[in-house]
Amino acid sequence: xxxxxxxxxxxxxxxxxxxxxxxxxxxxxxxxxxxxxxxxxxxxxxxxxxxxxxxxxxxxxxxxxxxxxxxxxxxxxxxxxxxxxxxxxxxxxxxxxxxxxxxxxxxxxxxxxxxxxxxxxxxxxxxxxxxxxxxxxxxxxxxxxxxxxxxxxxxxxxxxxxxxxxxxxxxxxxxxxxxxxxxxxxxxxxxxxxxxxxxxxxxxxxxxxxxxxxxxxxxxxxxxxxxxxxxxxxxxxxxxxxxxxxxxxxxxxxxxxxxxxxxxxxxxxxxxxxxxxxxxxxxxxxxxxxxxxxxxxxxxxxxxxxxxxxxxxxxx
Amino acid sequence: xxxxxxxxxxxxxxxxxxxxxxxxxxxxxxxxxxxxxxxxxxxxxxxxxxxxxxxxxxxxxxxxxxxxxxxxxxxxxxxx
Numbered sequence: 001x002x003x004x005x006x007x008x009x010x011x012x013x014x015x016x017x018x019x020x021x022x023x024x025x026x027x028x029x030x031x032x033x034x035x036x037x038x039x040x041x042x043x044x045x046x047x048x049x050x051x052x053x054x055x056x057x058x059x060x061x062x063x064x065x066x067x068x069x070x071x072x073x074x075x076x077x078x079x080x081x082x083x084x085x086x087x088x089x090x091x092x093x094x095x096x097x098x099x100x101x102x103x104x105x106x107x108x109x110x111x112x113x114x115x116x117x118x119x120x121x122x123x124x125x126x127x128x129x130x131x132x133x134x135x136x137x138x139x140x141x142x143x144x145x146x147x148x149x150x151x152x153x154x155x156x157x158x159x160x161x162x163x164x165x166x167x168x169x170x171x172x173x174x175x176x177x178x179x180x181x182x183x184x185x186x187x188x189x190x191x192x193x194x195x196x197x198x199x200x201x202x203x204x205x206x207x208x209x210x211x212x213x214x215x216x217x218x219x220x221x222x223x224x225x226x227x228x229x230x231x232x233x234x235x236x237x238x239x240x241x242x243x244x245x246x247x248x249x250x251x252x253x254x255x256x257x258x259x260x261x262x263x264x265x266x267x268x269x270x271x272x273x274x275x276x277x278x279x280x281x282x283x284x285x286x287x288x289x290x291x292x293x294x295x296x297x298x299x300x301x302x303x304x305x306x307x308x309x310x311x312x313x314x315x316x
Numbered sequence: 317x318x319x320x321x322x323x324x325x326x327x328x329x330x331x332x333x334x335x336x337x338x339x340x341x342x343x344x345x346x347x348x349x350x351x352x353x354x355x356x357x358x359x360x361x362x363x364x365x366x367x368x369x370x371x372x373x374x375x376x377x378x379x380x381x382x383x384x385x386x387x388x389x390x391x392x393x394x395x396x
Contacts, residue, residue, distance in 0.1 A: 211360045
């Protein structure tokens with residue numbers, strides 16, 4: 001057993017192709033004002049040749065490069081994704097092969113948009129149990145493969161990208177940097193968000209998802225804070241899943257967060273990237289040094305399933 | 317027991333706060349989307365606020381049946 005784990009470094013990757021709201025207005029009946037006021041997205045990145053494994057690898061390479069560790073130190077690779085078309089080999093082993101990680105425990109995990117927090121919780125548990133010393137957890141999605149580009153209700157929402165964290169065992173006496181995960185789901189409502197069938201496109205009952213997210217999740221986020229022994233007024237930043245600014249604003253209001261808390265709104269420039277949204281937003285926030293090292297950050301993912309998971313981390 | 321007029325004025329307050337609707341425009345024959353320009357997500361916010369204000373439960377599958385202010389008033393009147 002160890003004292004827990006901490007995130008030592010993050011990295012992210014987004015495809016270079018930018019698709020603006022005006023670009024979308026040329027292929028479906030929509031417009032910039034409508035998308036911004038309903039969803040809050042201005043543009044998103046869409047992959048051309050990059051696969052989920054490519055994006056996951058690029059993000060992980062950056063995280064590893066700034067972690068002070070090498071591929072030889074890594075013993076576990078976890079990839080959260082719901083959009084990898086290839087079923088086998090899994091994304092995690094492909095990433096491990098390209099990073100040169102030797103014989104890691106390597107698996108994919110699918111809880112859709114809450115995937116990164118599920119993955120981080122899983123890795124934290126493995127480290128606490130002594131089953132891993134140094135792990136990489138990645139959220140990577142290519143939702144453009146699963147988007148019906150003729151459906152204006154969904155085509156405007158999603159984007160592609162990846163974010164990765166290097167997580168290591170905390171030293172003896174060192175404060176744990178990954179707080180206890182609060183995770184769960186509402187399976188009775190699971191069918192309101194779907195990617196199913198042989199030609200799968202993302203479909204959702206938007207009103208029901210919106211209502212669930214804005215009314216039922218704040219108590220779970222508060223429980224994640226409580227488990228970490230952190231009060232809402234103590235957190236430096238809140239990085240929720242990036243689906244809709246109105247959902248984020250609704251949760252922030254119910255949590256009672258003050259104006260000093262940095263609230264990630266990376267969806268403005270990235271769209272909804274499902275499991276990649278939290279590590280993408282978090283990696284950028286750290287890169288811009290918006291939060292001091294050691295400060296508590298609340299992560300909270302939610303989405304398809306309907307699953308949710310969150311934890312407090314210490315900023316690397 | 318609130319009257320229909322009281323429920324309508326309560327809804328007008330909610331609509332003003334949630335979606336910036338002018339209370340003078342709110343009447344039972346008005347459609348939320350077509351007349352009052354309430355989008356689908358604001359409609360959810362109106363429903364959630366109405367549940368709290370009037371002590372009613374408005375299930376997910378009922379929301380789509382509430383086309384006009386009068387529909388909402390009738391539902392609240394029958395269920396609170």
